Amino acid sequence: MGWVAIVTVHIPIGVMVSENLPTGRAPSIRDVARLAGVSHQTVSRVLNAHPSIRESTKLRVQQVIDDLQYRPNSAARALVKGQSRTIGVLSAMSAEYGPASSIAAIQDAAREAGYFVNTANLSRGEPSSIQAAVDHLMDQSVEGIVVIAPQVRVIEAIEKLSIAVPYVTLQSTGVADRHALSVDQIAGARLATRHLIDLGHRSIYHLAGPQDWIEAEARMRGFLEEMGANDVPTTAPILGDWTASFGYHAGRELLRVRDFTAIFSSNDQMALGLMHAIRDAGLDIPHDVSIVGFDDIPEAAHFWPPLTTVRQDFAELGRRCIALLLANITGGENEASSSSLIPELVVRSSTAPPAW
Amino acid sequence: MGWVAIVTVHIPIGVMVSENLPTGRAPSIRDVARLAGVSHQTVSRVLNAHPSIRESTKLRVQQVIDDLQYRPNSAARALVKGQSRTIGVLSAMSAEYGPASSIAAIQDAAREAGYFVNTANLSRGEPSSIQAAVDHLMDQSVEGIVVIAPQVRVIEAIEKLSIAVPYVTLQSTGVADRHALSVDQIAGARLATRHLIDLGHRSIYHLAGPQDWIEAEARMRGFLEEMGANDVPTTAPILGDWTASFGYHAGRELLRVRDFTAIFSSNDQMALGLMHAIRDAGLDIPHDVSIVGFDDIPEAAHFWPPLTTVRQDFAELGRRCIALLLANITGGENEASSSSLIPELVVRSSTAPPAW
DNA sequence: CTCATCAATGTGACCGTTCACATTTCGATG
DNA sequence: CATCGAAATGTGAACGGTCACATTGATGAG
Numbered sequence: 157m158g159w160v161a162i163v164t165v166h167i168p169i170g171v172m173v174s175e176n177l178p179t180g181r182a183p184s185i186r187d188v189a190r191l192a193g194v195s196h197q198t199v200s201r202v203l204n205a206h207p208s209i210r211e212s213t214k215l216r217v218q219q220v221i222d223d224l225q226y227r228p229n230s231a232a233r234a235l236v237k238g239q240s241r242t243i244g245v246l247s248a249m250s251a252e253y254g255p256a257s258s259i260a261a262i263q264d265a266a267r268e269a270g271y272f273v274n275t276a277n278l279s280r281g282e283p284s285s286i287q288a289a290v291d292h293l294m295d296q297s298v299e300g301i302v303v304i305a306p307q308v309r310v311i312e313a314i315e316k317l318s319i320a321v322p323y324v325t326l327q328s329t330g331v332a333d334r335h336a337l338s339v340d341q342i343a344g345a346r347l348a349t350r351h352l353i354d355l356g357h358r359s360i361y362h363l364a365g366p367q368d369w370i371e372a373e374a375r376m377r378g379f380l381e382e383m384g385a386n387d388v389p390t391t392a393p394i395l396g397d398w399t400a401s402f403g404y405h406a407g408r409e410l411l412r413v414r415d416f417t418a419i420f421s422s423n424d425q426m427a428l429g430l431m432h433a434i435r436d437a438g439l440d441i442p443h444d445v446s447i448v449g450f451d452d453i454p455e456a457a458h459f460w461p462p463l464t465t466v467r468q469d470f471a472e473l474g475r476r477c478i479a480l481l482l483a484n485i486t487g488g489e490n491e492a493s494s495s496s497l498i499p500e501l502v503v504r505s506s507t508a509p510p511a512w
Numbered sequence: 513m514g515w516v517a518i519v520t521v522h523i524p525i526g527v528m529v530s531e532n533l534p535t536g537r538a539p540s541i542r543d544v545a546r547l548a549g550v551s552h553q554t555v556s557r558v559l560n561a562h563p564s565i566r567e568s569t570k571l572r573v574q575q576v577i578d579d580l581q582y583r584p585n586s587a588a589r590a591l592v593k594g595q596s597r598t599i600g601v602l603s604a605m606s607a608e609y610g611p612a613s614s615i616a617a618i619q620d621a622a623r624e625a626g627y628f629v630n631t632a633n634l635s636r637g638e639p640s641s642i643q644a645a646v647d648h649l650m651d652q653s654v655e656g657i658v659v660i661a662p663q664v665r666v667i668e669a670i671e672k673l674s675i676a677v678p679y680v681t682l683q684s685t686g687v688a689d690r691h692a693l694s695v696d697q698i699a700g701a702r703l704a705t706r707h708l709i710d711l712g713h714r715s716i717y718h719l720a721g722p723q724d725w726i727e728a729e730a731r732m733r734g735f736l737e738e739m740g741a742n743d744v745p746t747t748a749p750i751l752g753d754w755t756a757s758f759g760y761h762a763g764r765e766l767l768r769v770r771d772f773t774a775i776f777s778s779n780d781q782m783a784l785g786l787m788h789a790i791r792d793a794g795l796d797i798p799h800d801v802s803i804v805g806f807d808d809i810p811e812a813a814h815f816w817p818p819l820t821t822v823r824q825d826f827a828e829l830g831r832r833c834i835a836l837l838l839a840n841i842t843g844g845e846n847e848a849s850s851s852s853l854i855p856e857l858v859v860r861s862s863t864a865p866p867a868w
Numbered sequence: 869c870t871c872a873t874c875a876a877t878g879t880g881a882c883c884g885t886t887c888a889c890a891t892t893t894c895g896a897t898g
Numbered sequence: 899c900a901t902c903g904a905a906a907t908g909t910g911a912a913c914g915g916t917c918a919c920a921t922t923g924a925t926g927a928g
Contacts, residue, residue: 195908232884234587236913251612260606263633272630272652277619296628400814432814458756458788460816551878588914592883
């Protein structure tokens with residue numbers, strides 16, 4: 157991506173105004189009505205595709221609408237209908253590939269359904285920031301919220317709010333639905349771990365995500381479960397922060413006592429850092445150390461060596477998320493939620509049988 | 513980043529309602545007024561921090577507001593004030609690091625200023641999609657638009673709309689402000705090119721971005737200018753699509769006739785793909801081929817070898833963008849725009865003097 | 869004591885749309 | 899040709915804030 161550092165502003169030059177319209181304001185439904193020689197209600201009916209409108213009337217009104225470049229005022233509509241047709245997204249680390257892809261898909265799906273999307277970032281981790289972000293969304297009177305900030309404390313903050321709108325999180329939060337989570341997320345981690353075990357590895361480290369990220373914990377659990385199921389002795393996972401830099405530094409530490417043949421990293425970025433550290437130490441991947449990542453970001457296929465990882469369909473996740481949320485807002489059925497997304501192991505060149 | 517594939521929905525259980533309030537609706541300013549024993553206007557004054565309010569009255573009203581968990585209805589406010597306090601963002605490739613960082617910064621800055629941000633994606637490139645996205649934003653009656661989709665046709669679509677709101681693009685668009693652009697963006701590309709020339713390279717390829725991306729063109733121009741200024745013969749740049757995969761395939765093609773010692777890639781992802789192809793061919797970086805990227809994504813420091821690249825401060829860019837736009841919306845001064853952001857060359861290990 | 873002044877508060881209209889209900893138009897039917 | 903019912907259209911009142919202006923009460927100067 158290339159981006160420039162200069163911004164340019166464009167200001168509207170002047171708006172052409174039909175002579176019998178008040179200049180200051182945008183045309184309203186009554187302006188249209190007057191020019192079309194009908195009542196404002198008839199215009200409203202045209203706008204909302206009411207069946208009982210004579211074709212000729214409809215055409216005449218539509219003509220005036222086009223002439224005036226009239227646009228319904230969404231604030232007025234929201235006011236009277238009591239719904240904003242806006243959904244909020246609470247997101248952390250939104251510059252990362254995963255969240256960003258999901259958000260993009262969410263926006264597309266929402267727009268498709270005629271909804272606006274209002275995103276609030278949780279860049280800084282303070283509790284007050286979470287509160288502020290949620291408040292911001294509530295101020296907009298969003299009809300639903302998507303949480304892509306799967307940190308325990310964010311969930312807690314939201315639940316504590318006894319929020320007045322339905323919300324969707326991209327992961328399970330409670331004991332009740334823990335099962336649904338385990339089927340899937342844990343399964344992905346088990347897939348990765350199993351792959352290493354099948355190759356013959358018996359000394360496997362796990363570089364996990366931050367402790368308070370729900371999915372980091374799930375992935376860690378998947379790792380531990382699979383290791384246990386195969387009677388492979390485990391060491392305590394290392395808690396990272398998702399960044400490549402952390403992976404690099406963790407790798408350097410681990411290499412001081414080189415007592416492993418493989419590492420399962422909780423995401424691709426940390427895996428990249430790990431590989432950097434391992435190469436720095438003069439070791440070969442996968443000959444000396446095998447590495448598995450998680451997420452399959454687009455770059456992973458071009459890492460050196462190309463990274464074996466677990467693929468997740470973030471876009472599909474985002475779409476389902478919105479389908480589910482909208483179903484709940486409108487009180488419809490949520491067929492989408494039943495089937496769960498299955499992560500898929502993508503084997504590339506960063507894994508091989510252990511040399512010793 | 514780790515992400516789970518199961519979504520869970522939470523529906524509000526039931527809202528506690530004070531006994532003398534209509535159950536169906538959220539409390540309005542008049543409900544608050546009634547319970548506090550004042551007029552609705554007084555409540556409005558408390559909300560807007562009007563000076564002529566007795567402290568005791570203010571406290572009493574505030575108490576009722578807190579009790580009722582009253583929130584002003586933003587639609588009603590938008591209706592009467594004629595402004596939505598919403599700005600729109602038009603963005604393409606928002607899953608990439610650069611745009612995503614800028615968007616995050618934009619959202620933060622906007623929220624800070626009390627504005628809502630509504631993002632519309634330009635995932636699919638069709639003209640109708642651009643139109644739809646702009647319409648979507650206009651329907652929300654945004655007060656300004658930020659364009660992070662620096663493609664010529666997007667700009668054209670917006671200008672053709674004779675848009676009724678100020679908008680900001682993350683790059684220059686016309687002849688008039690071309691100078692401002694060249695200072696900066698072109699400068700970054702010249703920095704990178706100059707670095708290669710200084711190392712002694714004389715056969716340098718440029719892997720550019722898509723032709724209709726304004727910044728891709730600017731960067732290409734910077735490359736050509738610097739090459740020309742140093743009397744280095746140039747070959748035609750290759751037009752890519754920003755992805756690592758394209759970089760990989762372009763690299764394979766280029767290596768069939770190995771007539772170069774360095775490549776300047778228009779972004780880091782394509783550089784990654786290039787390096788992959790070069791290593792596949794059994795060549796060493798930087799010994800056989802030097803590579804320079806652009807953007808300095810967080811992963812670039814951990815590529816193999818760590819990538820020499822040009823750093824851009826996307827977050828700062830986003831912040832300035834909003835500062836400028838808000839200044840224009842409110843009619844204030846735009847001090848931010850005057851000084852331009854200077855990209856910075858980050859030298860790592862992917863560049864060295866040519867071996868031949 | 870009266871009146872001007874100003875702080876503190878109240879009143880009613882309005883923003884642009886939809887809703888509920890009233891009215892008109894029109895074609896078919898007896 | 900009167901009548902009826904449905905289709906087509908109109909009327910006025912919300913929605914929840916803010917604005918412009920009116921009113922009240924306290925304070926101080928003349």
